[in-house]
Amino acid sequence: xxxxxxxxxxxxxxxxxxxxxxxxxxxxxxxxxxxxxxxxxxxxxxxxxxxxxxxxxxxxxxxxxx
Amino acid sequence: xxxxxxxxxxxxxxxxxxxxxxxxxxxxxxxxxxxxxxxxxxxxxxxxxxxxxxxxxxxxxxxxxxxxxxxxxxxxxxxxxxxxxxxxxxxxxxxxxxxxxxxxxxxxxxxxxxxxxxxxxxxxxxxxxxxxxxxxxxxxxxxxxxxxxxxxxxxxxxxxxxxxxxxxxxxxxxxxxxxxxxxxxxxxxxxxxxxxxxxxxxxxxxxxxxxxxxxxxxxxxxxxxxxxxxxxxxxxxxxxxxxxxxxxxxxx
Numbered sequence: 001x002x003x004x005x006x007x008x009x010x011x012x013x014x015x016x017x018x019x020x021x022x023x024x025x026x027x028x029x030x031x032x033x034x035x036x037x038x039x040x041x042x043x044x045x046x047x048x049x050x051x052x053x054x055x056x057x058x059x060x061x062x063x064x065x066x
Numbered sequence: 067x068x069x070x071x072x073x074x075x076x077x078x079x080x081x082x083x084x085x086x087x088x089x090x091x092x093x094x095x096x097x098x099x100x101x102x103x104x105x106x107x108x109x110x111x112x113x114x115x116x117x118x119x120x121x122x123x124x125x126x127x128x129x130x131x132x133x134x135x136x137x138x139x140x141x142x143x144x145x146x147x148x149x150x151x152x153x154x155x156x157x158x159x160x161x162x163x164x165x166x167x168x169x170x171x172x173x174x175x176x177x178x179x180x181x182x183x184x185x186x187x188x189x190x191x192x193x194x195x196x197x198x199x200x201x202x203x204x205x206x207x208x209x210x211x212x213x214x215x216x217x218x219x220x221x222x223x224x225x226x227x228x229x230x231x232x233x234x235x236x237x238x239x240x241x242x243x244x245x246x247x248x249x250x251x252x253x254x255x256x257x258x259x260x261x262x263x264x265x266x267x268x269x270x271x272x273x274x275x276x277x278x279x280x281x282x283x284x285x286x287x288x289x290x291x292x293x294x295x296x297x298x299x300x301x302x303x304x305x306x307x308x309x310x311x312x313x314x315x316x317x318x
Contacts, residue, residue, distance in 0.1 A: 006114040031124050032115050033157035038145075040152045058114060060153045063121045064087040064096070065111025066139045066166070066224075066273055 001053040012051070019046040021057055032061045069297070072268055074246050075194030075215040077133065077162060079269070081106045083259075083293045084135065084248065086273025089225075090282065093122050099276050100130060103286035109135045109164055109273070112154050124158075135196065137164035142177070144184035151188055163188060164218070164271075166198040174224040178205050182212060189213025198250055201231070203238040210245050217245060218271060221262065222252025225274045229258040233265055240266035256285075256292035263296025264304075 001016075002009050005025060012021060018041050022028045034041050035058045041049050051057060072079040085105040090096035100108065108127055127134055136154035141147040144167065151163040165184055169177040176199050188195045194215045199205055201219040209217050219239050222228035229252060230236060240247050249262035250271040259270045270293050279285035 006116075026115065031157055033112075033153040033155075035149060035153055038149055040149070040156050042156060058153075060112045060150075060157060061115035061121075062110040062124050062134070062136060062154070062158060063113045064090060064123045065113075066086045066088050066109050066137045066164070 003051055003054065004056045006057070006059055014053070016051055017047055018049045018051060018057070021051055022046065022059065025059070032059055034059050072246060074196070075162065077107060077194065079106050081290070081293075082263070082269040082297055083290055084108065084269055084271040085276060085286070086137075086271065087123055087127075087277070088273050089277035091277075093126055095282055096123070096277065097126055097130070099282040099286040100126075100132060102283045102290065103276065104290045105132060107133045107135050107162075109137050109271070110158075111137055111139050112150050112157070113140075133162070134158050134160055135162050135164050136160065137166055137198075138184075139166050139168070141167050142169075142180070143167065144180045144187065147180070147184040148187050148191075151184075151193055152191075155193070161192060162194045162196065164196045164198060165214075176200055176220070178202070182208055185209050185212040185214050196248065201235040201239070203235055203242065206239040206247070207242060210243060215245060216248050216268075217243060218248040218250035220251040221249055221258060224251045226252055227254030227275060228252050229254050230261055230265070233261065236262070236265045236267065253289075256288040259289050259292040260296035260299070263293055264300050266300055269293070 001014050037055050081104045083105050084107045086109040138147040138150040147167050167177045167180040168174045196216045197209045197214040198218045206217045221230035246268035248269045249267045253272040253275045262270050276282050276286045
């Protein structure tokens with residue numbers, strides 16, 4: 001299935017969880033947060049939250065700013 | 067001189083200078099400026115993470131023992147700002163948020179309607195909201211009523227260095243505020259920061275004035291002194307302004 005990971009369509013196996021997506025794209029590192037289709041997924045729920053086909057997944061972290 | 071710490075929600079600050087980390091040429095320059103400023107609270111922005119890892123700013127701030135104030139810069143709507151704040155809370159483990167909703171890219175002025183809407187939602191969700199706002203005394207009160215822990219009127223648009231364009235409005239905001247008032251944006255040089263404190267602001271938040279100065283470390287030290295000077299002057303009670311001279315030496 002394809003999901004839109006940080007704005008870019010990316011192929012993942014069907015049934016991939018948030019944790020799976022992170023493991024394939026930089027890891028479940030500290031200082032990041034994840035939203036699926038505009039809703040925050042808590043870190044404790046990453047391994048059990050399946051990403052729906054076509055979903056938008058945003059992974060954010062803190063950078064220098066304002 | 068012992069001063070009362072500034073308390074905002076769970077945050078207790080001895081330094082009344084809050085620094086933004088944006089604009090620094092690199093982390094080494096930023097570190098020297100932060101140390102010279104004496105700041106205890108510093109803003110960061112939330113952006114999409116690439117696979118290569120973070121920018122290192124988090125590690126730097128943790129190492130220096132500086133508390134994080136994540137902002138919602140770049141958001142155009144209340145919904146975007148609320149989601150960004152929630153992501154910041156999840157990523158950084160803090161309830162503090164600098165709420166900023168910009169109306170457009172040329173002025174970066176706060177959108178009052180979206181800001182107020184987001185402030186209500188974030189306060190209800192348990193956030194300690196620092197609201198970036200126009201220098202509008204009515205809006206400042208409305209943001210306080212919405213549950214903001216601090217209101218942060220601009221001196222001038224972000225990054226302009228134009229100083230405090232409407233000092234009377236800042237005084238009006240201060241005179242009626244029941245929460246701390248932090249002058250945010252527009253500071254160009256040390257005298258601007260001093261003026262903000264002399265007008266009665268509780269703290270100053272600035273970024274560009276330090277990070278894009280020719281010598282950021284030196285300007286950070288200047289800002290540190292400027293904020294202390296203005297705060298002391300405000301609490302010392304200045305002399306009234308007079309039209310005619312008043313001799314300061316005894317008459318002959």
